[in-house]
Amino acid sequence: MAGKACSVLITGANRGLGLEMVKQLAEMSCPGRKIFAGCRDPSATKSQGLQELAKKHPGVIHVIRLDTTDPCSIKESAKQVSLVLGKNGLNLLVNNAGVLAHSTMQTTGAKEMQDSFNTNIVGTMMVTQEFLPYLRVAAKSSGKSGMSCSKAAVVNISTILGSISTVSDMYSFFPAISYRVGKAGLNMLTVCNAVEFKEDGIMFTLLHPGWVRTDMGGEGGEIDATESVSGMLRVMDSLTEKQNGAFLGYNGKPVSW
Numbered sequence: 001m002a003g004k005a006c007s008v009l010i011t012g013a014n015r016g017l018g019l020e021m022v023k024q025l026a027e028m029s030c031p032g033r034k035i036f037a038g039c040r041d042p043s044a045t046k047s048q049g050l051q052e053l054a055k056k057h058p059g060v061i062h063v064i065r066l067d068t069t070d071p072c073s074i075k076e077s078a079k080q081v082s083l084v085l086g087k088n089g090l091n092l093l094v095n096n097a098g099v100l101a102h103s104t105m106q107t108t109g110a111k112e113m114q115d116s117f118n119t120n121i122v123g124t125m126m127v128t129q130e131f132l133p134y135l136r137v138a139a140k141s142s143g144k145s146g147m148s149c150s151k152a153a154v155v156n157i158s159t160i161l162g163s164i165s166t167v168s169d170m171y172s173f174f175p176a177i178s179y180r181v182g183k184a185g186l187n188m189l190t191v192c193n194a195v196e197f198k199e200d201g202i203m204f205t206l207l208h209p210g211w212v213r214t215d216m217g218g219e220g221g222e223i224d225a226t227e228s229v230s231g232m233l234r235v236m237d238s239l240t241e242k243q244n245g246a247f248l249g250y251n252g253k254p255v256s257w
Contacts, residue, residue: 005091012097013037016214038066068123089138120182139201147203194245
């Protein structure tokens, strides 16, 4: 029910999958929808596409400064979002922001590993913590049973590269060790959250977007951002409490852990 979620927050929304998700959600017919598009620097050249998209959908897309590695930025973004939400809660949080370094064990430095940990794990954790009160409000006020993205949910964008069981088949082709370790940590964080906040009625799910032709995925990707995002939104629409803590691909198929 992502298509029916009244309020949605997406991190890393100024390019790639994040920008495409904002675009597709904004084009869906949903009265009263509010899309909060978070990015590090809304005034930067690389955020121009997002700003232009926001102008096409006034009152629907709200561009906010949200640096997921900066606790102060996260807290300030929550204040901005709360002013727009009012007494209504946040239905859907999509933690999309991430960093990827193409390196092996022999070429990876401490900074690359720390950057991956800070963005892919800690950043997601801090954003989720800060917006939990708004997700709780949405869950309590929904009047709906079960779990769904139109009620209260957190969708963390992961990757099959974070799957331990696929390393032997894929590592020589795509090592990216710091990214793999960071996303494996994100997977564990998500499952822990699924258990901890089950009684609150907040759903936590992981999605693998596929190998996408974006700045991060590179030109050799198998699919484009439009196909990936449309697939992920369809999966989000189908999610229930049965998928709380699940790891699914953009095509809806379970991803091996």
